[in-house]
Amino acid sequence: MATPKAGIHGWGAYIPIYRLPLSDIAKIWGWHPDQYKGLAVESKAIAGPDEDSLTMGYEAAYNAIKRSKIEPKKISAIFFGTESKPYAVKPSATIIGEALGITPFTMASDLEFACRAASEGMRSLIGMAASGLIDYGLAIGSDTAQANPGDVLEFTAASGAAAFVIGRTSNASAIIEDSVTFVTDTPDFWRRASQPYPLHGEGFTGEPAYFYHIENAVKALLERNGLKPSDFDYAIFHQPNGKFPVKVGQDLGFNMDQMKDGLVTPMIGNTYNASALMGLARVLDKAKPGQKILLAPFGSGAGSDAYLITVTDEVENRKPLAPTVEDYLNRKVLIDYASYAKSRSIIHVIK
Amino acid sequence: MSMDLSISRFWRKKEIIYKLNGAKCKSCGKVHYPPKNACPYCGSRELELVELPRRGKLISYTTIYAIPEGARHQSPIYYGLIDLGVTKITAELTDIVNANSLKKDMEVEATLRKTQEDRDAGLIYYVLKFRPVLVQK
Numbered sequence: 001m002a003t004p005k006a007g008i009h010g011w012g013a014y015i016p017i018y019r020l021p022l023s024d025i026a027k028i029w030g031w032h033p034d035q036y037k038g039l040a041v042e043s044k045a046i047a048g049p050d051e052d053s054l055t056m057g058y059e060a061a062y063n064a065i066k067r068s069k070i071e072p073k074k075i076s077a078i079f080f081g082t083e084s085k086p087y088a089v090k091p092s093a094t095i096i097g098e099a100l101g102i103t104p105f106t107m108a109s110d111l112e113f114a115c116r117a118a119s120e121g122m123r124s125l126i127g128m129a130a131s132g133l134i135d136y137g138l139a140i141g142s143d144t145a146q147a148n149p150g151d152v153l154e155f156t157a158a159s160g161a162a163a164f165v166i167g168r169t170s171n172a173s174a175i176i177e178d179s180v181t182f183v184t185d186t187p188d189f190w191r192r193a194s195q196p197y198p199l200h201g202e203g204f205t206g207e208p209a210y211f212y213h214i215e216n217a218v219k220a221l222l223e224r225n226g227l228k229p230s231d232f233d234y235a236i237f238h239q240p241n242g243k244f245p246v247k248v249g250q251d252l253g254f255n256m257d258q259m260k261d262g263l264v265t266p267m268i269g270n271t272y273n274a275s276a277l278m279g280l281a282r283v284l285d286k287a288k289p290g291q292k293i294l295l296a297p298f299g300s301g302a303g304s305d306a307y308l309i310t311v312t313d314e315v316e317n318r319k320p321l322a323p324t325v326e327d328y329l330n331r332k333v334l335i336d337y338a339s340y341a342k343s344r345s346i347i348h349v350i351k
Numbered sequence: 352m353s354m355d356l357s358i359s360r361f362w363r364k365k366e367i368i369y370k371l372n373g374a375k376c377k378s379c380g381k382v383h384y385p386p387k388n389a390c391p392y393c394g395s396r397e398l399e400l401v402e403l404p405r406r407g408k409l410i411s412y413t414t415i416y417a418i419p420e421g422a423r424h425q426s427p428i429y430y431g432l433i434d435l436g437v438t439k440i441t442a443e444l445t446d447i448v449n450a451n452s453l454k455k456d457m458e459v460e461a462t463l464r465k466t467q468e469d470r471d472a473g474l475i476y477y478v479l480k481f482r483p484v485l486v487q488k
Binding site for chain 2: 017048049050051052054055058059086087095098099101323327328331333342343345349351
């Protein structure tokens with residue numbers, strides 16, 4: 001069976017201006033000063049008091065549409081992947097679609113699969129574009145990641161967004177040649193309905209969840225395409241911290257040269273649905289025509305996707321049309337724990 | 352307890368609030384924002400909606416400390432007078448870490464942000480605000 005192919009026409013990212021040094025979290029909660037050092041993350045990006053996953057997703061999508069060089073009205077599907085929805089019931093996808101001038105003849109929904117919901121949106125759009133059901137679709141990954149204050153998860157839970165316009169292969173910046181999804185029922189991380197913060201099943205976080213699913217998805221992709229790690233110029237993995245993506249990459253046979261450009265978590269923390277996808281945005285900011293990219297997002301619960309992506313000549317025309325991930329990484333203001341606590345509604349206020 | 356915003360009023364204006372749609376007078380050619388029923392310059396009612404530039408220059412600003420309950424956590428709010436070239440508008444400024452950074456002629460650009468929320472259970476209101484430009488042209 002021929003694999004349906006689709007194209008990435010535009011890509012965009014967004015990182016809020018504020019950064020909280022992890023040393024501040026350790027100090028406030030009385031962690032050992034070296035507690036977070038093993039995570040290989042120094043500071044995390046924090047959404048401002050007037051931001052949420054919707055506003056961040058809007059800007060990433062705005063940038064992606066600019067790079068796609070298409071009219072917003074040509075987009076006929078919006079999938080918004082997040083685990084920090086502003087509304088439990090009321091789609092963010094319609095608000096973003098309306099604000100960007102995409103609606104009304106548009107499929108639009110918010111997807112949930114922990115950190116890989118947006119990637120599920122991308123896989124759906126590949127099929128929809130390849131089949132001719134739509135000309136263009138928009139997949140957005142955006143999160144203002146929550147963590148129970150004082151929990152070790154708080155060191156990395158960060159804010160950011162990434163978005164991609166996906167359509168047919170002609171005139172695309174990159175071609176998605178193939179993709180694989182691998183999911184199982186795994187109790188590594190969850191947030192119950194109406195609970196403000198997630199919990200993690202300690203023993204399940206690493207090997208049974210992150211490593212098991214990513215390795216299976218990537219191995220299946222390599223095997224069915226007759227490829228080996230050295231055939232790729234870039235390898236990008238989901239980044240819950242700075243350590244896991246490097247280890248899973250090395251275990252699979254990739255080296256640091258292939259992985260370094262797709263790593264953003266060491267600078268801004270884990271942006272959940274935007275984590276691996278922002279890595280892809282950063283790689284597309286730098287990639288040259290003909291280069292091959294392996295992308296493997298992961299979501300708890302649990303599942304991983306593996307994508308085989310080839311960059312086209314068109315990428316060079318699209319790069320200057322919107323701010324790069326580097327532009328957002330360089331724009332930063334350090335804040336303290338108090339500002340972060342107010343910004344992220346950790347301080348309880350009676351309204 | 353705060354006063355909630357009008358859901359219907361906000362909904363009616365969403366085209367203007369989300370997209371920075373101003374009105375251009377077919378008679379005198381001048382542009383204004385937000386759109387009114389008649390041109391504030393010549394009185395003509397022959398107007399067309401036009402999307403305004405998303406980048407402009409800050410002319411002046413004021414700092415607001417008396418904030419409605421639904422936006423209390425955003426205090427203080429900086430409100431700017433912005434020259435978009437075709438017209439001048441007033442809008443909320445955002446990502447302002449220090450008011451000393453606000454200078455005349457500084458470049459600002461539009462982005463979607465929350466302006467107010469109706470308590471914990473009510474509607475969230477999104478508008479275009481202006482922030483210092485990310486990338487200088």
